[in-house]
Amino acid sequence: MEKAIKRYMPIFVLPTLFAFALGFIIPFIMGIWLSFCKFTTVTDAKFVGISNYIDAFKDTVFRHSFWYTVLFAVVSLIVINVVAFALGMALTKELRGTNVFRTIFFMPNLIGGIVLGYIWQLIFNGILEKYGTALGLNEWYGFWGLIILVSWQQIGYMMIIYIAGLQSIPGDVMEAAEIDGATKWQRLWKVTIPMMMPSITICMFLSITNGFKLFDQNLSLTAGEPAKMSEMMALNIFNTFYGRTGWEGVGQVKAVLFFIIVVLIGMFQLRATRSKEVQQ
Amino acid sequence: MKMKKVVSILLTAAMTAALAAGCSSPSGSGSGDGSQGGDSSEAKGKVYYLNFKPEADEDWQALAKAYTEETGVPVTVLTAASGEYEKTLKSEMAKTDAPTLFQVNGQVGLASWKDYCYDLKDSEIVKGLTDEGFALKDGDKTAGVAYIIENYGLIYNKELLKKAGYSAEDITDFDSFKKVVEDITKRKDELGFSAFTCAGMDGSSDWRFKTHLANLPIYYEYKADGINTTDAIKGTYLDNYRQIWDLYINNATCEPTALSTKTADDATADFVTEEAVFYQNGTWEINNIADVGEENLGMLPIYIGVDGEENQGVCTGTENYWCVNAKASEDDIQATLDFMNWCVTSDIGVEAMCTNMGFVIPFSANLESENVLVNEANKYLEDGKTPVTWDFSTIPSEEWKNGVGSALTAYAADQTDANWDKVVTAFVDGWATEAAAAK
Numbered sequence: 001m002e003k004a005i006k007r008y009m010p011i012f013v014l015p016t017l018f019a020f021a022l023g024f025i026i027p028f029i030m031g032i033w034l035s036f037c038k039f040t041t042v043t044d045a046k047f048v049g050i051s052n053y054i055d056a057f058k059d060t061v062f063r064h065s066f067w068y069t070v071l072f073a074v075v076s077l078i079v080i081n082v083v084a085f086a087l088g089m090a091l092t093k094e095l096r097g098t099n100v101f102r103t104i105f106f107m108p109n110l111i112g113g114i115v116l117g118y119i120w121q122l123i124f125n126g127i128l129e130k131y132g133t134a135l136g137l138n139e140w141y142g143f144w145g146l147i148i149l150v151s152w153q154q155i156g157y158m159m160i161i162y163i164a165g166l167q168s169i170p171g172d173v174m175e176a177a178e179i180d181g182a183t184k185w186q187r188l189w190k191v192t193i194p195m196m197m198p199s200i201t202i203c204m205f206l207s208i209t210n211g212f213k214l215f216d217q218n219l220s221l222t223a224g225e226p227a228k229m230s231e232m233m234a235l236n237i238f239n240t241f242y243g244r245t246g247w248e249g250v251g252q253v254k255a256v257l258f259f260i261i262v263v264l265i266g267m268f269q270l271r272a273t274r275s276k277e278v279q280q
Numbered sequence: 281m282k283m284k285k286v287v288s289i290l291l292t293a294a295m296t297a298a299l300a301a302g303c304s305s306p307s308g309s310g311s312g313d314g315s316q317g318g319d320s321s322e323a324k325g326k327v328y329y330l331n332f333k334p335e336a337d338e339d340w341q342a343l344a345k346a347y348t349e350e351t352g353v354p355v356t357v358l359t360a361a362s363g364e365y366e367k368t369l370k371s372e373m374a375k376t377d378a379p380t381l382f383q384v385n386g387q388v389g390l391a392s393w394k395d396y397c398y399d400l401k402d403s404e405i406v407k408g409l410t411d412e413g414f415a416l417k418d419g420d421k422t423a424g425v426a427y428i429i430e431n432y433g434l435i436y437n438k439e440l441l442k443k444a445g446y447s448a449e450d451i452t453d454f455d456s457f458k459k460v461v462e463d464i465t466k467r468k469d470e471l472g473f474s475a476f477t478c479a480g481m482d483g484s485s486d487w488r489f490k491t492h493l494a495n496l497p498i499y500y501e502y503k504a505d506g507i508n509t510t511d512a513i514k515g516t517y518l519d520n521y522r523q524i525w526d527l528y529i530n531n532a533t534c535e536p537t538a539l540s541t542k543t544a545d546d547a548t549a550d551f552v553t554e555e556a557v558f559y560q561n562g563t564w565e566i567n568n569i570a571d572v573g574e575e576n577l578g579m580l581p582i583y584i585g586v587d588g589e590e591n592q593g594v595c596t597g598t599e600n601y602w603c604v605n606a607k608a609s610e611d612d613i614q615a616t617l618d619f620m621n622w623c624v625t626s627d628i629g630v631e632a633m634c635t636n637m638g639f640v641i642p643f644s645a646n647l648e649s650e651n652v653l654v655n656e657a658n659k660y661l662e663d664g665k666t667p668v669t670w671d672f673s674t675i676p677s678e679e680w681k682n683g684v685g686s687a688l689t690a691y692a693a694d695q696t697d698a699n700w701d702k703v704v705t706a707f708v709d710g711w712a713t714e715a716a717a718a719k
Contacts (some may be wrong), residue, residue: 040392041374055717125541136481137693138541185309223483225540227686227706242366244677245391 002151035252052249061228065236066261072143072232073265076150080207081200084155090164102163106156113153119225120149124221135222141167142222142230151218154210158203164190165199197277201270208269212262233258316342325615330372330379332600333360335567336637343632347622353375353615369393376595380608380616383424385482389421390416391718397423398604398613404621405602405643414642415599424601427624428571428639430486431657431667432492432562433594434580435571440473448578454520454585458527464557465531474631476527477536477559478549481544481689488560489525489548490685494707495595495672496584502671505690509674511715515708520584522700529692541654559574563653566638577655583667596671598642676714683710 005012030042034053037045056062087105091098108116122136122277124145134139169192177191194201215234224231224239231239237258240253331340337359344355349663358379359369365383372379375495384390390397398423400406409425415423428465441447444464453458462477468474479489497517504516529536552571559569560582569577569593581592604616623629624643633639634647640654648717649655661667675681683706691699 041370041394043374121541125538128542129535129538132535132537133537134540135691136689137537203453225686226690239682240681243679243682245388245713247717248370 024222031252032256033057035249035256038246038249040248048153048249051231052253055250056253056257059240059250059254062236064229065233067233068139068143068230069212069232072146072214073208076147076154076211077204077207079151080154080158081146081203083151084158084203085162085200087155087159088166092163092166101251102160107158108153109157110152113216114220116149116153116219120145120152121221136225139226142225144228144261145221146217147215149221150210150214153217154207157225158207159198161203162196163225165196169195180279194276194278196271199206201273201277204273205266205270209262212265295568311504324478325353325380325609325611325613326352327355327381327612327619328359328377328379328618329355329381329619330364330365330369332383333637334359334362335564336639339632339636342636343623343629344620346628346632347619350628351618351620351622353678354617355619362437378605378608380605380612380689381620382603382605382633384416384601384603386416386601386670388673388676388718390418390603391600393603394423396603396605396607397421398608399423400425400604400617402462403617405617405624408621408624408643409647410644410646412644414598416603416610416704424603425620425643426600427602427620427633428600429580429596429598429642430563430640431594431596432560432655433582435551435555435559435561435565435569435653436548436578436580436684437551437557437576438578439573439576440554444557448580451580451583452590454523454583454589457580457583459524461527461531461558469578471553472700474531474533474550474556475523475558476532477547477556478532478537478542479525479528480544481549481685481692482543484540485542485544486685486689487546487681489528489688490681491672491675492562492595493524493528493582494521494675495562495670496524496582496668498671498674499668501583502701508671511676511712513711514710516586517586518704518707521707522587523701524582524584525688525692526695528560529695536695537694540689544648560613563640563651563657564638565652566651568642574652577652577656579653581660591665593663593665593667594657595670596657597673599670660694676711676718679717680706680710680714 009134034042034045036047036049037244038048039045045155091102092106115188121135124141128134128141133141135145171259173195174187177187182190213234214232218230218232219238222230224235228236228239233254237251237254239249240254296473327344329340329344331337337357340357341361344357347353347355358368358372364610366389369382373382382393382396384393384397395554397418400415401420403422404427406422409415414426414429415422416426426468436448438448441460444460444467446460451460464471464473464475473629481489497515497520498513500517500520502510505514529539533555534542534546546557546566547561548568550556551569558580561569563579568579581589581594581595583592585590586592602620604613604620608616623633624641625645630641630643630645630647633641635650638649638651638654640646640649641665649658684703687699687703687706691703
C-alpha cells in the first residue's frame with residue numbers, strides 16, 4: 001500500500017502543488033517584490049527601494065487600524081471561544097433535541113460574509129434609528145456590531161469542534177474523578193479543559209487569525225465609517241492600494257507587514273496553547 | 281484495488297479540471313473570439329474594449345458585433361461592474377491580451393495611466409471633435425478623447441412643484457430656491473411630499489455630494505482665481521457649500537441622522553414615488569426615473585449663493601475619456617483607432633451611441649437626443665447661461681472624497697460649527713495632503 005502511494009505521489013501532489021504555487025507561493029513572492037516597487041499594473045513595476053515602507057510607517061490611519069484590529073481580535077477570540085465552549089458543553093449533555101440545536105447554531109456559518117454584513121447593517125441601523133443615530137456615526141458601534149456579527153457567524157463552527165473534542169474524552173476518566181470526589185468545577189478545570197487542549201488550540205488559532213483577517217464583514221457592515229475609524233487592517237490595505245494614484249506599492253508594504261504580524265501572533269498562540277496539551 | 285485506482289484517477293482529473301476552469305480567461309460575452317467573418321484575411325488587428333458603463337453593456341456588445349460583421353475585425357467588449365473600473369483595469373492591463381481601448385476620468389485618472397496612453401494627436405477621431413477642449417492633454421500629448429458629454433443638476437418633478445404653487449421661473453438663485461424649499465417643508469403634511477429626496481451617504485449615493493456637489497465650490501474658486509487646477513484649495517466658497525448642504529439635509533424625506541444608511545435606491549424611490557420634488561443627479565439617470573413621466577421631468581442648476589449665479593447653467597462636462605493602449609501591438613492600435621472613429625462617424629455607430637445608449641457625443645455626427653433631461657439641460661445653453669465645468673476631475677484622490685464624505689455625514693447627524701470645521705479640514709487640509717501624497 002505504502003509503495004502504491006509513493007508510486008502515485010505525482011498524481012496526488014502535483015495538481016495541488018501547482019495550484020498552491022499559482023495561487024499562493026508565486027503571488028506571495030511577487031507581493032514582497034512589489035512592495036519595493038512603484039507600479040500601476042503588477043507586471044510592469046519599477047524598483048524604488050524602501051520609500052514605500054517609509055510612507056507606510058508614516059501613515060497614522062494604519063497605526064489606528066492596527067490597534068483597532070488587535071482589540072477586535074482579542075475580544076472576538078474571548079467571546080467566541082467562551083460561548084462556543086459553553087454551548088458545546090450544554091449540547092453534549094443528554095438533552096432532547098440536541099441535534100436540532102447543533103444544526104441551528106451551526107447554520108449562520110453557511111452564509112457568506114458580505115451578505116451577513118449587509119443584513120446585520122439593516123438590523124443594527126433599524127434599532128439605532130430609534131435613538132437618532134446610526135452605525136456609521138460612531139466607531140464603537142461599528143466595533144460591537146462587528147463583534148456581534150462574527151460571534152453569531154463563528155460560534156456555531158467552533159462549537160462543533162468543541163463538541164467533537166468533548167465526545168472524545170473517555171468516560172472512565174470522568175468517572176474516576178467523580179469517584180475521587182471532585183466537584184463539578186474541579187472536573188471542568190482539572191479534567192475536561194486539559195483533555196480539550198487540542199480543540200482549544202485549533203479554535204483559538206482559527207478565531208484569532210479570522211479576527212485579524214476580517215475583511216468582507218468589515219467592508220459591508222461599516223466600510224470604515226466614520227472617517228476610517230472602524231477600518232481594520234485588511235480593509236485599510238485594500239483602500240490604500242486603490243485610494244490614491246501611485247500608492248499601490250504602499251498597500252503592498254502594508255500587506256507584507258500584515259503577513260508578518262499575523263504569522264508571529266499565530267505562532268506565539270500555537271506555542272502557548274500547545275505546551276498545555278496533555279497526552280491521553 | 282482497481283476501484284481505488286479509478287477513484288484516484290477521477291479525483292485527480294476533477295482537481296485538474298477545476299484548476300483549468302479557474303485559470304481560463306474571462307471571455308466577456310464578447311463577439312470577438314473565433315467569429316471573424318468571411319473577409320477576415322485583410323483584418324490584422326483586434327480590439328478589446330474595457331467598458332466603463334454597465335448600463336450600456338448590451339448596446340456595446342451589439343455594436344461590437346455589428347462592427348465585426350461589417351469589417352471582420354474582432355471586437356471584444358468587457359464591462360467592469362459599477363464602481364470597479366479602476367480595479368478591473370488594473371488587473372486586465374497586467375495580462376498579455378490587455379485592453380486596447382480603455383478610459384480614464386480626467387487629469388487625475390490619467391496620472392496613473394499616462395504611460396499606457398497612445399498619443400492620439402494625429403488620429404482621425406481627435407480631428408472630428410467639435411471642440412478641442414474635449415481632448416485630454418498630457419503636456420503636448422493627446423492622451424485621451426471624450427466620447428460623451430453629460431449634465432447634472434437638480435432634477436425636479438414639474439407637477440409636484442406646480443402643486444406646491446411654484447414653477448421653475450420662481451427659482452433663479454439660492455435665496456429664491458431656499459424660499460421655495462422651506463415653504464414646501466413647512467406645508468409638508470398638507471402637500472404630502474418633501475422638498476428633497478434623502479441625501480443618501482451610503483457608498484452607492486455619496487458621490488452625488490462628496491464629488492458632484494463639491495464641484496460647485498471648487499468651480500467658483502477656480503473661476504475667481506483664474507486657474508483650472510491646484511495643489512492647495514483655499515475653500516473660499518465652503519460657506520456656500522454648507523448652505524446648500526443644510527438645505528438638502530434638513531428639508532428631505534428622511535432625518536439627517538439616518539443619512540449614512542440611505543442608498544441611491546432609496547433616493548430614486550423617493551423621487552419616483554413622488555415623495556419629493558428635487559433630486560440632485562444627472563442625465564444618465566433617465567431610465568431609473570422615467571416612471572414619473574417624461575413631461576414631468578425638469579432640471580435646474582444647483583445654486584449655492586454666489587454672486588452672479590442667475591447666469592449659471594447646469595454642470596456640463598465629461599469624465600469619460602477614451603484612451604488607446606500604447607503597449608498594444610501596432611496592428612491592434614490601428615484596429616482600435618479605426619473602431620473608435622467608426623463609432624462616432626458611421627451611421628450605425630452614431631445611431632447606437634446617441635439613440636440606444638442615449639449619449640451626447642462631442643462629434644459633428646451627434647444626433648438630437650431623445651433623453652428629456654439632456655434637452656432640459658440644453659435649454660440653459662440656448663438661453664446663454666454659462667455651464668459649470670466638471671472640475672471635480674481635479675480632485676487629488678479617492679481618499680479626499682471619502683474624507684469629505686465622512687465629514688459631511690457626521691456633520692449632518694450633529695449640525696454644529698465644530699463638525700462643520702471638520703468638513704473644512706477634510707476639504708482644505710485634506711486636499712493639500714492628498715495632492716502631496718500623489719506620486
